[in-house]
């Protein structure tokens with residue numbers, strides 16, 4: 001397959017924009033935005049919503065850095081945690097772009113507010129410990145630590161602590177936890193329960209799948225968005241890939257996977273897509289010889305969407321991310 005000509009930077013920008021859009025949808029109540037365009041307005045109704053974005057060492061972390069910047073442009077108050085900064089030029093630039101819009105970059109996830117001292121917002125300072133000193137509650141915590149290249153039985157430090165701290169914020173502060181592409185520490189081809197069994201206790205409220213949901217998403221039970229609207233129509237047509245029909249200018253589309261049934265609410269094409277995705281999940285189950293009881297599944301003509309999509313992904317991964325994913329078992 002010839003390259004559609006996108007650079008990693010472009011894909012990451014669109015992926016991060018999708019994440020920001022989904023986060024905004026989930027936490028901002030219409031009419032109570034509490035923020036202005038391009039971060040300029042202080043908001044007229046209540047305080048700005050606060051987002052904490054925890055970014056890992058790879059491209060999943062890059063998506064988080066991009067999302068943070070867009071959230072500020074959407075009028076939210078964003079803080080980034082970036083424990084180990086990449087020295088790659090693009091990532092150095094992404095950090096700089098965050099700083100340029102006033103986003104603090106911390107090294108560690110602050111303690112949940114219920115377990116730390118509370119300070120006035122204007123007393124803000126970040127210190128070496130990574131605690132932002134405000135003991136404040138974040139409305140949303142974005143898990144951009146690991147995506148589909150997470151490997152091994154458990155996350156290594158400093159990420160194990162970061163993942164535990166995110167769960168803590170969800171439990172103690174009621175922050176909405178949004179995972180980017182794959183909840184950190186989950187096996188992309190497995191099920192969420194596997195992660196818990198391995199000591200990773202992260203259960204997000206919201207998942208933003210990029211380009212398409214991965215296998216584990218079958219067992220995900222929260223709100224689920226698909227984003228990453230960048231597959232060129234000609235390429236999709238050439239390979240017969242039928243992507244979701246995103247509504248108007250949207251970068252994301254909410255879908256539902258419930259008892260093996262996928263649905264979405266964005267028109268006929270999207271229903272076709274949902275059925276195809278369902279068939280893709282079925283096929284994977286068959287390949288893995290896992291017996292499942294799928295009731296009420298809509299079977300339609302499937303043009304091997306899964307294989308074509310897998311082929312597309314593998315090409316993109318080889319091109320942009322190296323062959324890490326395919327060489328490990």
Ligand SMILES: NC(=O)C1=CN([C@@H]2O[C@H](COP(=O)(O)OP(=O)(O)OC[C@H]3O[C@@H](n4cnc5c(N)ncnc54)[C@H](OP(=O)(O)O)[C@@H]3O)[C@@H](O)[C@H]2O)[C@H](O)CC1
Nearest residue numbers: 011012057058059060146147148149150151152155156181
């Ligand atoms: N599909 C799309 O539309 C796009 C997806 N994007 C995002 O990219 C990620 C995948 O990015 P990648 O860089 O390949 O990988 P990750 O970010 O998932 O993680 C790789 C880093 O994680 C380290 N790692 C792996 N396992 C562990 C572990 N057990 N403990 C600690 N650290 C771990 C790994 O380090 P190694 O030393 O092990 O190699 C890497 O540093 C995808 O999910 C999307 O979010 C793109 O933005 C473009 C569009």
